[in-house]
Amino acid sequence: MPYILVLYYSRHGATANMAKQIGRGIEQAGMEARLRTVPAVSSVCEAVEDAIPAEGPPYVEEDDLRNCAGLALGSPTRFGNMATPLKHFIDSTSPLWMSGALIGKPGGVFCSSSSMHGGQESTLLSMMLPLMHHGMLITGLPYSETDLINTSSGGTPYGPTHVAGPDSDQPLSEEEIRLCKAFGARLATTAKKLSQ
Ligand SMILES: Cc1cc2nc3c(=O)[nH]c(=O)nc-3n(C[C@H](O)[C@H](O)[C@H](O)COP(=O)(O)O)c2cc1C
Numbered sequence: 001m002p003y004i005l006v007l008y009y010s011r012h013g014a015t016a017n018m019a020k021q022i023g024r025g026i027e028q029a030g031m032e033a034r035l036r037t038v039p040a041v042s043s044v045c046e047a048v049e050d051a052i053p054a055e056g057p058p059y060v061e062e063d064d065l066r067n068c069a070g071l072a073l074g075s076p077t078r079f080g081n082m083a084t085p086l087k088h089f090i091d092s093t094s095p096l097w098m099s100g101a102l103i104g105k106p107g108g109v110f111c112s113s114s115s116m117h118g119g120q121e122s123t124l125l126s127m128m129l130p131l132m133h134h135g136m137l138i139t140g141l142p143y144s145e146t147d148l149i150n151t152s153s154g155g156t157p158y159g160p161t162h163v164a165g166p167d168s169d170q171p172l173s174e175e176e177i178r179l180c181k182a183f184g185a186r187l188a189t190t191a192k193k194l195s196q
Contacts, residue, residue: 002195003032004187007060008074009086010037012168014112015074016056018160021177022072022110025184031069031191033184036060038089060089066096070106070191071136072184073127076168077111080119082127090130103135106190108183112162116153124158139190145182151175159183 004026010016016037023033035057039049053059065071075082096102109127113120128138140157141148147155153173154161160179164170172180 001032002069002191003034004070004072004184004191005060005064005068006033006035006072006074006184007065007086007089008035008037008110009076009083010074010112011040011076011083012164014162014164014168014170015076015110017172018110018112018162018176018180019072019074021172021180022074022160022184025181026072026188028181029185029188029192031188034064034068036064038085041085041088062093062096065093066101068105069195070139070187071102071131072108072110072187073131074110074112075123075127077113077119077123080122082111082123093130093134097134100135102131104194105136106139106187106194107131107134107136108139108187109159110161110180110183111159112154112164112168114164114166114168116163120154120161121156121158124156124161128158137190137194139187141179141183141186145179147175147178151179155179
């Protein structure tokens, strides 16, 4: 069964909440959403995480990415860029790059930041770069999603975003939820069209 991989890292749960809404959009568009995460990276390099996380979805495996019909990649904003644990995983995907496993598949990005102008767009744009190296077809959000114009928190044409607040505990706004769902649905619909 074809599925869209929703791959993310989340420390406080904000990006995880976005991933769940994107997953709902994917399933509403009639495709399976496979949520996967990545372990934190320890400053003690020898330390290893348990293979199964204490909570939340399983850690991603290379095959999850190899066999997906499309990808939603999500991260908290860290100094205007993606978080290290996600980049750490992406840097292990050379075998997929060499085999061209992701060429021609739709891929998009989403992120959460504490502050409104804390670097969401720079995070999203930089997250697109490895997807383009992999040959993915970048999928954003069109302005026919009028929440892009009316939102007073997150939401960009480069992908859905969330303003989590200084304590990273603000719930997703109605606009942010709708944009997450629209993004998931768009990825699923695009993946279906491309596989026809
Ligand atoms: C090292 C570090 C750097 C961060 N840099 C930014 C930043 O540049 N802009 C911003 O608005 N928030 C920044 N934050 C806040 C995170 O973006 C915020 O905690 C995150 O969106 C919460 O998502 P999560 O609940 O999925 O972990 C930073 C947090 C950390 C730990």
